[in-house]
Amino acid sequence: MRALILKHDGYEREMPDDPTLTEMDPFVRLGELPVPEPGEGQVRIRVALAAVNPSDEMFIQGLYGQPRIQGNAAGFEGVGEVVASGGGSLADRLVGRRVAFVAAVGVPGTWAEYSIADAALCIPLVDGVRDEDGAAMIVNPLTALAMLDIVQGEGAPSFIVSAGASQLCKLMIGLAAEKGLRPIALVRRDSQIELLEGLGAAHVLNIEGEDFASRLRAVVREEKPRVFLDAVANQLSARVFHVMGRHARWVIYGKLDAELPTLVEPGQLIFMNKHIEGFWLTRWMRDTPMEEKAAAIQTAQSRFATGEWRTDVTAVLSLEEAMSRLPAELATPNGKVFLEP
């Protein structure tokens, strides 16, 4: 079978100056792999569509918290038809079903014609759900739901998100508005403001705007956000955290900029009870009971089925096209890129 195959083992030793993916060649190659065999409790899936998430972008570069396995197909998430069971009643019952899934650990990933998933982590899809939604139904929606749980646990309605126009943040903003929360979105383009306000953002601030610092201070004073969900983790993030009030939590879940943040005033951690921490979906998945995860995924599926949620598609690429065009397509704002193996 054809696949985008990892060229390296383990992790990159040094954080590069810029973690943006600019070339595929140093990290993956297009090649042939044997069709993988599912183990007990697993299924083989013919991949219809695979997502390209920020976590994939970091993973193939060796910058994500899971070691690469040289010779394995890349890709965490996808949608496809279950074509074989490795045994076990749950796996057997999935054969012939279209499922959303996350590839099992240590097996060929979703950037391949076939992939392997644990049957317990396959979500059978109802008819109304498009492949584009199924292929992006686990990582982003679960991340959004899990992070909004953090916000709600703090008991204050307002929170800040960086990279506000990302697919993930758009999901979060819509979901947050429904829950009566008041998201403050940071974006880099004025053109994104109206879109996010339409989704339910209480405030949208352009970080490139000349008055950003003073507007941020005013909004923080008014809304008193307690949580900062941050995909960027650069010096601007440190400044946003510095402006926030007592008990603020800076929750880092991505590192979209190579610039390292310097704490503006460490004394705030002492006297204002502020915290800095990380969020990683992989850990949340491990620590969260199966029923809670299943409920979260069903919530996501029903929203996609009714059309209430809809994944914005930037491009659908073949594996060949991905080798040359994926970095450029990822640089396009506002939508998600998919692979069609």
Place this chain on the structure above:
Amino acid sequence: MRALILKHDGYEREMPDDPTLTEMDPFVRLGELPVPEPGEGQVRIRVALAAVNPSDEMFIQGLYGQPRIQGNAAGFEGVGEVVASGGGSLADRLVGRRVAFVAAVGVPGTWAEYSIADAALCIPLVDGVRDEDGAAMIVNPLTALAMLDIVQGEGAPSFIVSAGASQLCKLMIGLAAEKGLRPIALVRRDSQIELLEGLGAAHVLNIEGEDFASRLRAVVREEKPRVFLDAVANQLSARVFHVMGRHARWVIYGKLDAELPTLVEPGQLIFMNKHIEGFWLTRWMRDTPMEEKAAAIQTAQSRFATGEWRTDVTAVLSLEEAMSRLPAELATPNGKVFLEP
């Protein structure tokens, strides 16, 4: 009455390049104040000896998390005789007793001939306890006990302390060793190594040593410390935190260096579940039930009474002497400075 009187209100606007206290004159003056009257439930204390803690050093400069009140006497902690009650049975019963105390909020502090304390926060002293121990019996011992609670809550025996030769760290190291914990102390002088090993440090590392980085890595690999209790919060602190493993907590409780820390690898917060937070005794005092505090203070007192704990004294200064000599005496390592108003 004579007192060292605060010259400014509120906070300093800007963190100075170096928070070390080099002059008294910009911040306090020696002057006269009316003898203060205790309110209901409070007592007036004739101060025998007042402590000079790192928190005082920060406070008079406007760098501590409590606003200064211009015209008030400085000083948080002291020992002395209760000479008047403001009413209430607890306050009445304390008259004539020698007590360790922390000055009430908004009243003249302990760097004065008389100070005011809430009766509930006065600790009657037994005879075996020296004035030097009584005057340093609340802030440091409670900080040590509270921070060791954090360590023990993590369930791993090993932890790291910076500024390892401070009076506070010496208390913590001894107490930790008794509890079967394994402190790793960071110091700046080889001459401090033997002393801290004698108190029970599992490892003492000189941060000025050429092999510090490699020794730290080796010790962290061996001991797997989970908590870093840090009074310095500079770039070296950030590097120590970076070397620590999964689930490490960087607990900042002081800022002894003006250099701001830059996070070495924010991805560790995400993938390794590491945290950065602060510890502030004032908050701990507010959030901790009275019985727990009383038990902690009794533990401290009994250790001082038996001579098991002993406060090392660098100097005892009059208020006049303090105006000229306090900064120089504070720069002397290993002991505590007291004022005798």
